Amino acid sequence: MLSGSVIMLSSLTLLPGLPSRTAFCLAALAVQTLGFILLARSNIKVRKKPDA
């Protein structure tokens, strides 16, 4: 999730135009979403038990 923020701020600083900045920021949000999904999965404390 942190790397998503780094990509976002880097794209703002290094890229010139609005379309390219928007594209990179959306990619950064996708990275953050992936990080969130991984974090959420690791925190699921109720595991489904198989039916007997």
Place this chain on the structure above:
Amino acid sequence: MPEFVPLFFCLLIPFAIIGLGLINAGLNRTRSAAHSMLGSMCAASAAVLAFAIIGSSLAAPHGHIIQLAGKQFAWLGAGPLFSRNPENAVVLLFELLSVALAVQIPLASGAERWRLSALCVSATSFAALQFPMVAFWIWSGFLSQLGTNYGLGRGFIDAGGAGAIQVVGGINALVIAWLLGPRHGKFTSQGIPTAMPGHNAVIVVAGSLLALLGWIGLAAAGAILFYHCDFPAVLAAIINTLIAASSGALGALVTTRIKFGKSDTSLTANGWVCALVAVSAGAPFLKIPEAIIVGLAAGIIVVFAVELVEARLRVDDPAGAISVHTIGGMWGLLAVGMFAETSSGQFLAQLVGIGCILGIELPIAYAINSAINHFQPYRVDKTGERQGLDLYELGAGAYPEFMTHREDFLRR
């Protein structure tokens, strides 16, 4: 505008704190109702003191600045400790009340199993570090300067604290719920969530209605203090707040009616609060039809978000705080980018703001709370949870004269 005007609106914010306290208590079971209200008071007290001593320094308007590719990047405030000689005492008051409000949000997700001493320590760390950092970015730091530094609209807009208060508080609520784990009996052995209804729907609705006053104060005071809005814009903020809340409540009412066959009281109250959260981001900058859309969408979204958090993420969030504050806040911030009339790039500014809050605040909140949990365990033991936090931690129940406690956990 005279200085007493933002001061007057700041004095309305405590109604939001009382409102959230009542909602949290009402959505608890009777066995932990007094603990919930006392937790609200203690968390607010700890947060106010921590912010006054340390946090206000990190949120001070003049910050540490680094240069990135020729652009100024203000990343943290740099004021004196103990709030000495605050340049603008009304801003300090606004932030003190905001942090007291923000710490109410994690209390909702940690209800019925979060120890009183641990929640005070968590609120202290939140007010000393996490809230001031994000509040500085949004109201004085690099996010507010996205317009001047990078040509993105007016920079990140968050007049009433949808990001600084609600999303940050909601992220902490999620972290607390993860660390505490679900209440005993909340999920079956198959992982299916069971209903654990709150004990008093009346105070839930009363708290929601009371919160309206607080959110009017947040939206109006924030508009004056941070965006220097004139009187018509402040009036628009107040009207939009009321209209969005009404749309949110009706949206949730109809959605629950269609989805479940009957309207649901707590979800409708959640729709009202979620709309308040969403519209607070850009209340002074929206037109009435846009406020209706923001509120209505918030009321509909919250019904599905509560189900998603519970059934998919398997997070036990008794009052729906994660959905109401995090998802509602993010929707409101995005809506500003979609509707507010500014120069181009406003939507990107809002995206960058949301990305920075989520991407930096969530790992920090997780790390800090995990460390505290290691030394000061958050979760009460099994006896305390079974007995109820009122008897276990306070020695007396909220309703001692007519309430009998019995073992009502079913083996699942």
